[in-house]
Amino acid sequence: MTPTATGVSRPGFAWAAPAAVFFGLFALLPLVLVAVLSFTHWDGLSAPRFTGLDNWSKLFDDPVMLKSLWLSVLLTGLGVAVQTPLSILLGVWAAGHQRNRAVLSAIYFVPLLLSAAAVSVLWRAVLDPNFGVPAHAEWLFGDGNLFGVQSSAIGVLVFVSAWQFTPLHTLIYQGAARAVPRVLYQAAQIDGAGRVRQFFHITLPQLRNSIITSTILMVVGGLTTFDTVLILTQGGPGTDTTISAFYMYQKAFKNFDYGTASAIGVLLVLVATVISLIVVRLSGYDRMRSTMEGL
């Protein structure tokens, strides 16, 4: 609070304290508690009872758990593979100055505004085997029950996630593509480089940091996909789309085994934290500042 030698007064920690306390209480404290609860048995009624590594050893012997981890990785990987090229192309396009771009991009971003619940309910209805599109397009969907087979159920989940989240990543790339210095393109044009070469030799390398950030967001988001699975497939058929986040929810709020669920929660946090540390290392949070100039 006191003015420094140059006469500039600076705010002290007190300014950050209310937010810090609030965040600590409702985000960080639960994070500590989840670790503690993972070493207990708790049924939600009686007090949690300390059981050491019991939940953890059970977890690693649980075939459904191991399958759910693999499914989480698979869904995340497919999500990145579908959304990254799509959002780079759309983002670079949206950064340009085509005539109808403003109108089109206003519609593009609508999925971003909808809740995962709304998006899932909408697609569940559109793809309903009895009343939806498959019932009226047998030539494309066969018997039409997309949710009854593992491969098509996974396909639907990947598609719906891409539908919902591609606009977000498009925005990230749009901002970054606008920030590429025009001189680079002008120089390339003088050298006679075509549009495709310009894309691969200038645009893509310049988007490097955004690709890292966006991919990490996709990975963290993909690993923790939950609402979509709950509404679209309920983890089924069988446990064929039971990803870890959904398995955790089932363990806790269907089987009332909150201790094991906590252990799964800790696993999710560990993975997400490792990934976030990679982000900070690779892209540098100090560079994560405003990119307002582009708009």
Added chain:
Amino acid sequence: MSKRRPNYLAGFGSLVWLFLVGLPLYAMLVATFQSRADYGANGPLALPKTFTLDNYVKDFQSGFGQYFLNTALVTVCVVGIVVLLVPPLSYAIVRSRSRLTHTVFRLFLLGLAIPSQAVIVPMFYVMSEAGLYDNLIGVILPTAAFAMPVCALILSGVMRDITPELYEAMTMDGASSRRVFFQLVLPLSRSGLSTIIVFSALQAWNGFLFPLVLTQSADTKVITMGLYDFQTEHGVDIPGLLAAVVLSMLPILLVYLFARRALVQGLMGVGGK
């Protein structure tokens, strides 16, 4: 990019995407104005032959009005908490030299990566112990906390763009931190403020997980829970269900029409460069 011929390939791709986004939205809207029988007979892609508002009326009769009010209450409170707590935090992040503040900033950055799913069990525990289970306050508090990291990142990005000369000019005359905050920082971060308002409102309005785990009764039901219950209970009444989806997104679309710039700018900033 360049001012040469238009990029036909990219233009075509963007039209395909427009189709993918627009068609389901159109199909949804059309379905909501048909009776259940008509929808069943014609399918989702047929042009409507009849027009009715019954689906919307039915939704309101089955409690959606109450869910609306609950959601609005949650949203207003979450936005209020964020607007009260985040600007001073961002001001400290940008201007303070205190070590503690920098540690706090690191924790918030770490918070960006905490998946809310991972903490639902302890959140359930804490709220049950605090007697806030099945109470909207129990939904408001964690929703606000989990919206804060992104808002802090957005707003401190905006405040960082205020030039040091302005701070110096003000403090030369002996202005206190408080005066600098209210007379310089806040007025110059208006765009960032509107971004975090829109962003946190969106988070609160669309919140699913915390209401799912922390509420139970009809009195505390929010819109997303209404949708989920409708889906599990009367999943075959697709026009009624889709009318509920449309209702759930109407306020957001209205906000989007007015605040598109703020939202888009803010989210562009999150990605970094």
